[in-house]
Amino acid sequence: MREIYNVAKGVAWRQAHIFFTNPSFLLPSLLFPLFFFTAFVGGLSRIRDVPGFDFPLGYTAFQFVFVLLQSAAFSGVFTGFGIARDWESGFMRRLMLAAPNRVGIVLGYAIAGLVRWITVIVVVTGVAFAAQMKIGGGGVDLFALYTLGFLLSIVGTLWSAGVAMRLRTQQAFPVIQMPVFILLFFAPVYVPLGLLQGWLHGVARVNPITPLLEEGRGLISGSPDKTLLAFGILFALLGGFAIWAIRGLWRAEAAG
Amino acid sequence: MLTPRENSIEAHGLVRDFKKGPRAVDGIDLHVDPGEIFGFLGPNGAGKSTTVHMLTTLLPPTAGTATVAGYDVVEEGPQVRKAIGAALQEAALDPYLTGREHLRLQATMHGITGEERKRRSNELLTRVGLTEAADRKIRGYSGGMKRRLDLALALVHRPRILFLDEPTTGLDIQSRTALWQEVGRLAKEDGVTVFLTTQYLEEADVLADRVGIIDHGHIVAQGTPEQLKAEISRSTVEAVPADLEQKGAVAAVLERFGTPTTGFGPESVAVQLAASDGDLAQIVRALDAEKVRISNLQIHEPTLDDVFLAKTGRHLEGAGEEEEQEEEEAAAL
Structure with a gap:
């Protein structure tokens, strides 16, 4: 365990150091979710007046939950980009050689992804409060809301690490990004599930992101009703993608 | 903790096949004694780097066995990695980090932290002559500086065995000589076993206690440079x-x-x-x-090139290019 910890600490430190000291990494990570948040909240705020829009806290809180989960998932995606870049540049070989226990490499990237997400969500939360976002839930609800994002960030990193370890090239970027993008935007992003119609409604109903989003919105308004389902989905995804990432690491080891 | 074992390297019938490619390493046997500098000499594409990748646990062998520092490279990879340091052919460094930050990363991954890490980093930076450039980003380093930093990184955790994959390729004569001196010092003063691949005859001749000559994945000759020359030429x-x-x-x-x-x-x-x-x-x-x-x-x-010529029918210089040209011609047909 000590060896895994040392390796994870080193990898996480490097990733976080590069993130915080290079505007080319830091700014897109911050601006991307802020852009979504301000654009959706500002441009689509009249949606709250649509008949059937029953979210009690207004459109800012409604969109905040989406941006929280989106930024969490994308912090994992960006971390995956870093892994793919490291393979292509040959730097991953240095890490593979220096790591007595290579599981620590995946863990280190996951920790770095979390650090990245926490930074982003602190800024987004600050902007949301500045935009007078209303909160209906208590401290426990908010803790659970941020825990949803925390776990989704790890899921995102494990997914993208698995892809990056298998493809080992920057050409992995679209393969990492597209499924996450599609899942996020085929969830009830702009209106509650009940207002979606046709095939969009059908897709959103089976989309695993939908219960996470609905639970998040329930938590921020103080009336969560899908807690078990949402956390069950997250833990299932965590388990599945942990296996996916570790098997990807083994495949990368076998390929050399 | 590592149990103390011999700092030797052993390989028996080591093979590596690549999908849709030639057999890169074809059943090599070798033995490197503790504290020895072993020069692995051969042209481009002979199988030198593939052998190093297998011995350093970066690549699993297709067949055969190998032990490094007494540990099996397949079954005991973590123990092997703790015992070795390696500077590979391409000095893969992060352009966003400084030299000192690279050392910090490497030291942390090996569990060296705090004052010990700082002391060790300073010691290695001085040893490889990078003290002044230590806090500059890598993108401003010359090829020779990158190679020297790579060597320092390989030494952070005081490895018992050091793998150097063509460490002087592309270096000017001054940098090359400085690196030779440091490698020689490591073996003589610190007792580090050095496995060095090279395509330079002079490098193998000057540095190596013993030399293995590899061609087309086979070891064609093994011994001290003097023995090999005496046998052949x-x-x-x-x-x-x-x-x-x-x-x-x-x-x-x-x-x-x-x-x-x-x-x-x-x-x-x-x-x-x-x-x-x-x-x-x-x-x-x-x-x-x-x-x-x-x-x-x-x-x-007689030179080692005479030995290579006698064993393979070709001169070492240009042999790699000939093979690459043959492969290109075959691919074009």
Whole structure:
């Protein structure tokens, strides 16, 4: 365990150091979710007046939950980009050689992804409060809301690490990004599930992101009703993608 | 904690196949003694780097076994990685980090933290002459500086065995000499076993206690440079007559001591001596007896290139390019 910890600490430190000291990494990570948040909240705020829009806290809180989960998932995606870049540049070989226990490499990237997400969500939360976002839930609800994002960030990193370890090239970027993008935007992003119609409604109903989003919105308004389902989905995804990432690491080891 | 085992390297029947590619390493056997500098010599594409990748646990062998520092490279990878340091052919460094930050990363991954990490980093930066450049980003480093940093990174955790994959390729003569001195010091003073791949004959000759010559995935010769040269080649004597009209007379004298050979200047006469320990004094006396005046007389020792030529039928220099050209021609057909 000590060896895994040392390796994870080193990898996480490097990733976080590069993130915080290079505007080319830091700014897109911050601006991307802020852009979504301000654009959706500002441009689509009249949606709250649509008949059937029953979210009690207004459109800012409604969109905040989406941006929280989106930024969490994308912090994992960006971390995956870093892994793919490291393979292509040959730097991953240095890490593979220096790591007595290579599981620590995946863990280190996951920790770095979390650090990245926490930074982003602190800024987004600050902007949301500045935009007078209303909160209906208590401290426990908010803790659970941020825990949803925390776990989704790890899921995102494990997914993208698995892809990056298998493809080992920057050409992995679209393969990492597209499924996450599609899942996020085929969830009830702009209106509650009940207002979606046709095939969009059908897709959103089976989309695993939908219960996470609905639970998040329930938590921020103080009336969560899908807690078990949402956390069950997250833990299932965590388990599945942990296996996916570790098997990807083994495949990368076998390929050399 | 590592249990103390010998700092040796052993490989038996090591094979590596690549999908849709040739067999890169084809059943090699080798043994490297503790504290020895082993030079692994061969042209581009001979299988040197693939062998290093297998011995450093970066690549699993297709067949065969290997132990490094007493640990099996397949079954005991973590123990192998703790015992070794490696500087691979491409010094893969992060352009966003400084030299000191690279050392911090490497040290942290090996569990070296706090004051010990700082002390060790400073010590290594001084040793490889990068103290002044330590806090500069890598993108501003020259090729030689990157190589030296790579060596420092490989030494952070005081490895017992060091793998250097073509460490001086592309370096100027000063950087090359400095690196040779450091590698020699590591083996002699610190007792580090060094496995060094190279395509430079001089490097293997100067640095290595023993040499293995690899070609097309096979080890074609193994031994000390002196043994290999003695087994395969004989010394050559080259004489330049003071008066070019006496070239025939010089040739007649020299042919008593060996067989004529070419590859020298147009004014020279050269023979490969019949015995490896040719007596230059005897040749001088014979020339003097024939009253032939000589402006230059020298004895050329056999080189490792002669060994490579004898074993493979090709010169080492250019062998890699020939293979690459053959592969390209085959692919074009």
